[in-house]
Amino acid sequence: MSVTEPRVAATAATAVTAVIPDDDLAVRWPDVARVPAGGVQAVVARALFRRAVAGLPLRVELGSEVMGSGGPDDPIMRIIRPDHFFARVGRYGLIGVGESYQAGDWEADALVELLTVFATRMTRLVPPALQKLRRFALLRQPQTDENTPDGARTNISRHYDLSNDLFATFLDPTLTYSAALFGDEVGNTWDDLEAAQLRKIERLLDECRVGEGSRVLEIGTGWGQLAIQAAARGATVHSITLSEEQLSLARQRVAEAGHDDKVTIELCDYRAVAGQYDAIVSVEMIEAVGEAYWPTYFATIDRCLAPGGSVGIQAITMPHDRLVVSRRTWTWIQKYVFPGGLLPSVEAFRQAVGETSLRVISDLSFGPAYAETLRLWRQRFTAASGDLDALGFDAVFRRMWTFYLAYSEAGFRSRYLDVHQFVLRRPVRLQSSGTETQ
Missing domain, CATH: 3.40.50.150 (Vaccinia Virus protein VP39)
Structure with missing residues (x-):
């Protein structure tokens, strides 16, 4: 195949067309379209997230509520659909963070700067006691x-x-x-x-x-x-x-x-x-x-x-x-x-x-x-x-x-x-x- 003849891999993660109508989203990107039920996992995710960002040099905006300790020059994360975001994170962890971004549940004008703040403090975002439970909570790689x-x-x-x-x-x-x-x-x-x-x-x-x-x-x-x-x-x-x-x-x-x-x-x-x-x-x-x-x-x-x-x-x-x-x-x-x-x-x-x-x-x-x-x-x-x-x-x-x-x-x-x-x-x-x- 020549350089001018693209092929899109036909997998759940990458099968795409030029424009995806809303009613086709569930077919093309099922895990991005699907929002898990909230419940206790979402409540826990919200509490852990609030704790994690409390001392970080960034701002997280949920409507009129602002989290984080950042000033006006620090990166801003705008959570547009909090219920969707915390439901995904509560169920899927970091996979949920990425799928939320794909779905448009949150935005950032300075995405790299925001993610750098999180990456710099990667080992301290989750309390040590809960890190010991990660193997029970997080998804395993498929065979x-x-x-x-x-x-x-x-x-x-x-x-x-x-x-x-x-x-x-x-x-x-x-x-x-x-x-x-x-x-x-x-x-x-x-x-x-x-x-x-x-x-x-x-x-x-x-x-x-x-x-x-x-x-x-x-x-x-x-x-x-x-x-x-x-x-x-x-x-x-x-x-x-x-x-x-x-x-x-x-x-x-x-x-x-x-x-x-x-x-x-x-x-x-x-x-x-x-x-x-x-x-x-x-x-x-x-x-x-x-x-x-x-x-x-x-x-x-x-x-x-x-x-x-x-x-x-x-x-x-x-x-x-x-x-x-x-x-x-x-x-x-x-x-x-x-x-x-x-x-x-x-x-x-x-x-x-x-x-x-x-x-x-x-x-x-x-x-x-x-x-x-x-x-x-x-x-x-x-x-x-x-x-x-x-x-x-x-x-x-x-x-x-x-x-x-x-x-x-x-x-x-x-x-x-x-x-x-x-x-x-x-x-x-x-x-x-x-x-x-x-």
């Missing part, structure tokens, strides 16, 4: 989202096969959908983004010592930019993806760059890869692997890395204590944006690597750069509202993705989330002769 070979293919398709044109509305010309590496932490413009994306890829290739004659395995093709830059260095690249949309366009972009003789891209699960490679690179793909399969992911990399080779993995991370308490919770992001996804912590990443012959030899953290990347994406996405509507993505979808981009940006601005470039190699040992060996 259908498990990242088995078939499940992973479905999960990837539900996000990346929405439409190449959708992603083209807000990505830079490299079509790179991961954190850019800026020179400055703040104040970057759209004109800076392409160079920052190229810089990120070049650094990873440098760290993996990719050059003339290198055999490179890329796990997670994206739209082909890393493969193009590796081939330009004289490497031969085997790139794998589970997205048919990305496969088609990545092959087209590689051919247009004149590197189709050096780059092979195929639809393939990482578990099925064979061969030996001098460098293995994987940019923001581990987030889609799932905790149960992290050992398999790293064992595959270990098996395919040639002696003396290097591995470069770019990964989004969350705090380890939050991973421990939320690893089995079903989140709004998992339900609507990245089914089956889970962010590792740095500790979990290193532990999984430690079960192989590989070791982390360097780690670059650049979370603030991701906040800048997301800000630029979000601004472009917002400005492309008309184009998105013409592509078949309705107002509910656009509110969903606006919330997703803002929610993610807030995570990095608050330092709750981080992004790393990890480089892995096998330890070098000294032989009795005094020469080094792998």
Whole structure:
């Protein structure tokens, strides 16, 4: 399918049309249209919410009532339909917060700033005694989202096969959908983004010592930019993806760059890869692997890395204590944006690597750069509202993705989330002769 022929994934979370009449909302977006009964859960949610925002630098407006300790310059949250909002939050927790935003139950002029306040105090919003009960109160991830070979293919398709044109509305010309590496932490413009994306890829290739004659395995093709830059260095690249949309366009972009003789891209699960490679690179793909399969992911990399080779993995991370308490919770992001996804912590990443012959030899953290990347994406996405509507993505979808981009940006601005470039190699040992060996 070409870039100009969008396809919308036919799932409960993403099946949309250009305009959704009110009477079709329940069909197109059932969980957004459906408001659960209020009752005790809503009353408890209202009380907990009031307690949580009492000392926060923000204002929450419910008609004439104002919560929070913020002043006139702090972010404002306007709860338009309080009964709906607290019913959703009481029944579904943070999933209810996101669905309430999709439904228009609440608004914020400065959405990122508001969500950053909440993200900064994430661990203190719920009383400690109640946090111990979260596993009984919150929804569990559905088994259908498990990242088995078939499940992973479905999960990837539900996000990346929405439409190449959708992603083209807000990505830079490299079509790179991961954190850019800026020179400055703040104040970057759209004109800076392409160079920052190229810089990120070049650094990873440098760290993996990719050059003339290198055999490179890329796990997670994206739209082909890393493969193009590796081939330009004289490497031969085997790139794998589970997205048919990305496969088609990545092959087209590689051919247009004149590197189709050096780059092979195929639809393939990482578990099925064979061969030996001098460098293995994987940019923001581990987030889609799932905790149960992290050992398999790293064992595959270990098996395919040639002696003396290097591995470069770019990964989004969350705090380890939050991973421990939320690893089995079903989140709004998992339900609507990245089914089956889970962010590792740095500790979990290193532990999984430690079960192989590989070791982390360097780690670059650049979370603030991701906040800048997301800000630029979000601004472009917002400005492309008309184009998105013409592509078949309705107002509910656009509110969903606006919330997703803002929610993610807030995570990095608050330092709750981080992004790393990890480089892995096998330890070098000294032989009795005094020469080094792998």
